[in-house]
Amino acid sequence: MDTYTSKARRTRWRLSWHDPFIRSLVYQVLIVGLVGMGVWYLVSNTLHNLAVRNISTGFGFWSREAGFAIGESSIPYSPQDTYGRAIVVGLVNTLKVSVIGIVAATLLGTVLGVARLSKNWLINRLASVYVEVMRNVPLLIQLFFWYALITESMPGPRQAWNPISGVFLSNRGLKTPALVGGGLDWIVAGLGIAILIIVLLAHWARKRQERSGQIFPLMRTAGVLLVLCPLASWWLAGAPLEVEIPELKGFNFVNGLSFSPELAALLAGLITYTSAFIAEVVRAGIQAVNKGQWEAAEALGLSRARLMRLVILPQALRVIIPPMTSQFLNLTKNSSLAVAIGYPDIVSVVNTTLNQTGQAIEGILIIMAAYLSVSLSISLFMNWYNKRIALVER
Known part of the structure; x- marks a missing residue:
């Protein structure tokens, strides 16, 4: 049995164009090579044309001053930023x-x-x-x-x-x-805690329902948590909060x-x-x-x-x-x-x-x-x- 297996293995790996495995391997190597040559040609041609026109390449501009305003920004930004x-x-x-x-x-x-x-x-x-x-x-x-x-x-x-x-x-x-002041950060943190509790509570409620058939009032509980957790975080922190x-x-x-x-x-x-x-x-x-x-x-x-x-x-x-x-x-x-x-x-x-x-x-x-x-x-x-x-x- 071992002699037959080793003989079949040697026959399978014999270099022959009639072997489907060898043909598929050659075709794949040729295709990968052609794709690689195409990519190399496009990249080298692009770099050559940029060099001829004295156009710099790279991401060095990333750290330079932008100098233009943005009409709407969710994070602090000024034209003096990069x-x-x-x-x-x-x-x-x-x-x-x-x-x-x-x-x-x-x-x-x-x-x-x-x-x-x-x-x-x-x-x-x-x-x-x-x-x-x-x-x-x-x-x-x-x-x-x-x-x-x-x-x-x-x-x-x-x-x-x-x-x-x-x-x-x-x-x-x-x-x-709008709400402004240091208390806003604590409200956001409380909201994140509420969402985490709701996710864990939903997992527990689903397992409980599968085990006992009892339905937990998840929606009402989630509504209460979304209100109470941010308010409790703000109250415990004692940070200022104003309405602008x-x-x-x-x-x-x-x-x-x-x-x-x-x-x-x-x-x-x-x-x-x-x-x-x-x-x-x-x-x-x-x-x-x-x-x-x-x-x-x-x-x-x-x-x-x-x-x-x-x-x-x-x-x-x-x-x-x-x-x-x-x-x-x-x-x-x-x-x-x-x-x-x-x-x-x-x-x-x-x-x-x-x-x-x-x-x-x-x-x-x-x-x-x-x-x-x-x-x-x-x-x-x-x-x-x-x-x-x-x-x-x-």
């Missing part, structure tokens, strides 16, 4: 739009998806019209529409709408009161929290456009649940809301999550259209940087790396969650 700081500001702005857009579009899309299955004729038709209109109008057109609506139809700062005390809406954006009210000075408002027209238009366009696609994903996921599950839940006497929340949606998630991941990625990548309406996302900031420095290739690489990193992060998280809720065969 290009690296400016690019970080653009990345943070992109992340802010992506996170807010994903959360809001998911909530709106879920409501619309459920509404499309409503037995109420009016609700069903309104949701259908919304979905069809939003999906078939290009996103760029929608962004222009929302931007024109906000900047042209809204009154000026002196005639700003004041629906609630301290809140002003005008063609300069939305101004709201917007004030009209000159031709615009100062102080308070500001949402620019560009940010509002970008979020409105991304949310309304993406929610229409998410609605179809949710509708398809709900319809994929076996009819027997609906009948069994109704036989237990569950209300329509509890039936949907406790029985149908948890099962539909297994169908919803994979295509939902694609919609999250689309929203993140579509945020690059912000440059069309003047919102300073990473594309806009890098464009200004490369216009001043001439580092076009490096600038494009930065944009590509930023979107690649964000998209892969979203994909990894959603794939992890998809595996977590997948059915485990016994």
Whole structure:
């Protein structure tokens, strides 16, 4: 037996063009070599052309003074800061739009998806019209529409709408009161602690329900924790905290929290456009649940809301999550259209940087790396969650 095995092994590794393994190995080496030569040619040709035109290469500009202002920044920034700081500001702005857009579009899309299955004729038709209109109008057109609506139809700062005390809406954006002072950091820390407790509590509640069948009031408990933990952190720290009210000075408002027209238009366009696609994903996921599950839940006497929340949606998630991941990625990548309406996302900031420095290739690489990193992060998280809720065969 050993003699036969060793003989077969020697026959298998004999160098012969008729051996499929040898042929596939040669083809793969040739393809890798051709790709390597193509990459080497492109890189060397690019470096040669840059050298002929006296264009410097590398990321040395990263630490030089930027010298340009950014209209909206979530972190401290001034024109005296470096290009690296400016690019970080653009990345943070992109992340802010992506996170807010994903959360809001998911909530709106879920409501619309459920509404499309409503037995109420009016609700069903309104949701259908919304979905069809939003999906078939290009996103760029929608962004222009929302931007024109906000900047042209809204009154000026002196005639700003004041629906609630301290809140002003005008063609300069939305101004709201803001919390300032050292206590704000403690409130954020308390909020983080509350979220951590809620995650652990949700895990415990699920295990408890699987073991005993008893349902823990997680939603009400989470609401209480989200309020009490930040307040308790602020009270125990004793740090100062003040409410800053917007004030009209000159031709615009100062102080308070500001949402620019560009940010509002970008979020409105991304949310309304993406929610229409998410609605179809949710509708398809709900319809994929076996009819027997609906009948069994109704036989237990569950209300329509509890039936949907406790029985149908948890099962539909297994169908919803994979295509939902694609919609999250689309929203993140579509945020690059912000440059069309003047919102300073990473594309806009890098464009200004490369216009001043001439580092076009490096600038494009930065944009590509930023979107690649964000998209892969979203994909990894959603794939992890998809595996977590997948059915485990016994």
